[in-house]
Amino acid sequence: MKALVTGVAGFVGSHLAERLLTDGWEVRGVDCLTDYYDSGQKRSNLSSIAGDLELRGEDLRTSDLDPLMSGVDVIFHQAGQPGVRASWDEFDSYVGHNVTASQRLLEAARRSGVGRFVYASSSSVYGNAETYPTTESMLPKPQSPYGVTKLAAEHLCGVYARNFDVHTVSLRYFTVFGPRQRPDMAMHRLAEAALTGAPFPLYGTGEQIRDFTFVGDVVEANVAAATGDAPAGTVVNVAGGGSTTLNDVIATIERLAGKRIALTRKGDQAGDVDRTGGDITEARALLGWAPKISIEEGLARQVEWHRTRHPSV
Numbered sequence: 001m002k003a004l005v006t007g008v009a010g011f012v013g014s015h016l017a018e019r020l021l022t023d024g025w026e027v028r029g030v031d032c033l034t035d036y037y038d039s040g041q042k043r044s045n046l047s048s049i050a051g052d053l054e055l056r057g058e059d060l061r062t063s064d065l066d067p068l069m070s071g072v073d074v075i076f077h078q079a080g081q082p083g084v085r086a087s088w089d090e091f092d093s094y095v096g097h098n099v100t101a102s103q104r105l106l107e108a109a110r111r112s113g114v115g116r117f118v119y120a121s122s123s124s125v126y127g128n129a130e131t132y133p134t135t136e137s138m139l140p141k142p143q144s145p146y147g148v149t150k151l152a153a154e155h156l157c158g159v160y161a162r163n164f165d166v167h168t169v170s171l172r173y174f175t176v177f178g179p180r181q182r183p184d185m186a187m188h189r190l191a192e193a194a195l196t197g198a199p200f201p202l203y204g205t206g207e208q209i210r211d212f213t214f215v216g217d218v219v220e221a222n223v224a225a226a227t228g229d230a231p232a233g234t235v236v237n238v239a240g241g242g243s244t245t246l247n248d249v250i251a252t253i254e255r256l257a258g259k260r261i262a263l264t265r266k267g268d269q270a271g272d273v274d275r276t277g278g279d280i281t282e283a284r285a286l287l288g289w290a291p292k293i294s295i296e297e298g299l300a301r302q303v304e305w306h307r308t309r310h311p312s313v
């Protein structure tokens with residue numbers, strides 16, 4: 001089987017490519033190394049991928065995508081402009097990387113007749129949901145421009161499935177964590193703060209609840225979406241299943257690192273939701289998937305990864 005992994009230099013994409021190569025897939029990866037965060041980390045992610053990755057440095061918004069499709073059985077579309085907070089001021093960038101790029105890729109997939117198109121959607125499509133755990137049948141009401149663009153691309157997947165038989169499967173990831181986590185994400189910054197003594201700005205009370213999902217479990221959901229018999233147009237939650245407050249995460253990281261974190265208290269951030277929590281009944285039924293790694297075990301692996309970045313600590 002041959003895969004095209006978009007966003008291959010990123011957090012999720014690099015883990016996915018590594019797993020596919022280990023399993024004997026041929027993998028073509030594409031990434032334009034956007035400057036949302038340090039390209040050094042992205043290059044380091046790429047160099048961690050053992051195996052024969054075919055790397056293409058194309059921008060999905062502008063490049064000719066047809067040559068990327070040759071021989072490809074499955075597209076894993078992980079490329080995107082993540083992050084809730086910057087999406088207010090840099091909306092054009094979010095539309096370009098999340099909506100335009102996705103539509104161009106779907107169009108190329110349609111032209112080439114690719115067998116499966118797996119899309120990295122987000123729990124951000126839900127906003128402040130009315131009930132928890134949230135099911136896919138609830139009306140999405142994003143709370144941020146980022147969530148709006150992720151939902152728009154998810155709808156495009158549905159549009160291409162219904163009109164052109166592109167076999168799309170959209171996975172709504174709930175906060176992904178683990179080694180190589182993006183440097184803008186809270187766990188990454190908390191672990192770095194614990195190890196280096198840098199202050200951590202805590203927005204809100206710390207009592208906001210998140211459903212965290214270990215990156216290895218997210219990778220397994222992608223493989224199940226590509227190889228199982230989920231129908232075209234499927235949309236499922238990919239959630240770890242826990243309800244953990246940020247204060248719980250802080251305490252766990254402090255314990256794992258053996259150091260206290262210097263917190264500086266800030267107000268609420270526009271776009272942040274109070275709680276996320278995903279019902280995974282559909283993922284179990286349609287993908288045969290369930291998370292395996294607990295928050296404790298996953299955080300231990302992530303903190304170990306941060307230690308490798310600070311060998312003298």
Ligand SMILES: NC(=O)c1ccc[n+]([C@@H]2O[C@H](COP(=O)([O-])OP(=O)(O)OC[C@H]3O[C@@H](n4cnc5c(N)ncnc54)[C@H](O)[C@@H]3O)[C@@H](O)[C@H]2O)c1
Pocket residue numbers: 006007008009010011012013030031032033034036042058059060061077078079080081082096097101120121122123150172173174175176177182
């Ligand atoms: N990490 C999470 O908690 C989370 C949660 C929900 C959804 N998601 C989604 O999962 C996907 C992967 O997230 P991540 O955390 O690995 O992000 P990431 O930023 O680490 O990886 C995304 C990669 O896509 C690349 N990229 C962006 N636009 C591109 C373009 N136009 N052409 C080529 N490459 C491009 C970037 O350079 C980056 O390396 C994203 O689509 C994100 O919206 C992530």
